[in-house]
Amino acid sequence: MRTRLPKTIVHRLVTTLAVNGFLERDTSSAKYRVGPMAFRVGACFLRGRRLETEALLIMxxxxxxxxxxxxxxxxxxxxxxxxxxVDNPLPVKVTVHLGARRDLHATAIGKAMLAFQPPEETRAILRRITLVRRTSHTITSRRALLEELEQVRRQGYAFNNQEANLGVQAIAAPIFAADGSVRAALGIPFPVAIVPPAEIKRLADLAMEGAKEVSARLGGG
Incomplete structure (x- = not known):
C-alpha cells in the first residue's frame, strides 16, 4: 500500500518508531519489522480477550x-x-514483563506451543528461527530439539532446564483452542534454588491441570 507521503517524512516516522522500539531493522535484509514495544502495546489490548480472562482465573x-x-x-x-x-507471594521471584518476547526453543512455554503444532509447521518454524544459545544448557541442535519436542508431546508438558536464564527453570503445558490448535501455553517458572527436583513432577501436574481447565473453558481439548 502506498502512503503518498514524501520520503523525508516516511524516513522520519520510521526512525521515530525504531528509536522507540515499535520497529526494528533486520540487519540481513535491511528491512524493518515489528519491534518489541508494539508487542507490549498489543499485550495491553489482549488483556480484554477471552483467553486471558479465562486463564487468569485458573492461574x-x-x-x-x-x-x-x-x-x-x-x-x-x-x-x-x-x-x-500472576505473581507469587514469595520474596524470591522470576521477573518477566507483559509483552516480553520468548524464544520457542529455549523456554518451557515456547516448547509447549511448538511441540503441539502440526509437524510440518513445527519443522517450518525450526527452519526459520535461529537456535540462539542463551546459556550452556540451551538446545542448539535441531535434531535434539525435535527429539525434545517429541518427548513433550508424549508427556504433555515442557521443561526448561536453565535454557533461557541460568538459575531459572520452568514447566509449561499447552492450551488447546476449540479447533484443537495450540496457540497458547500456561507456564510455572521458578528459581532452581527453591524447588527440589522431586517437586518438578508435581508442578508439571499442576501446569497440565491448569492448562486443561483453560482449554475446557475455551471449548478445546
Whole structure:
C-alpha cells in the first residue's frame, strides 16, 4: 500500500518508531519489522480477550497451590509473547514483563506451543528461527530439539532446564483452542534454588491441570 507521503517524512516516522522500539531493522535484509514495544502495546489490548480472562482465573488457583508465579504466553509468528501473569507471594521471584518476547526453543512455554503444532509447521518454524544459545544448557541442535519436542508431546508438558536464564527453570503445558490448535501455553517458572527436583513432577501436574481447565473453558481439548 502506498502512503503518498514524501520520503523525508516516511524516513522520519520510521526512525521515530525504531528509536522507540515499535520497529526494528533486520540487519540481513535491511528491512524493518515489528519491534518489541508494539508487542507490549498489543499485550495491553489482549488483556480484554477471552483467553486471558479465562486463564487468569485458573492461574490464580495454580499460584495458590504451588506458591510460584504463573505466566500465560501466546504464539505470535515465530516467538512467544507473555500476555498475562500472576505473581507469587514469595520474596524470591522470576521477573518477566507483559509483552516480553520468548524464544520457542529455549523456554518451557515456547516448547509447549511448538511441540503441539502440526509437524510440518513445527519443522517450518525450526527452519526459520535461529537456535540462539542463551546459556550452556540451551538446545542448539535441531535434531535434539525435535527429539525434545517429541518427548513433550508424549508427556504433555515442557521443561526448561536453565535454557533461557541460568538459575531459572520452568514447566509449561499447552492450551488447546476449540479447533484443537495450540496457540497458547500456561507456564510455572521458578528459581532452581527453591524447588527440589522431586517437586518438578508435581508442578508439571499442576501446569497440565491448569492448562486443561483453560482449554475446557475455551471449548478445546
Amino acid at each position: 490464580r488457583k495454580v499460584v495458590e497451590k504451588c506458591g510460584l508465579p504463573s505466566h500465560l504466553a501466546i504464539l505470535h509468528g515465530d516467538e512467544g509473547i507473555i500476555v498475562a501473569m
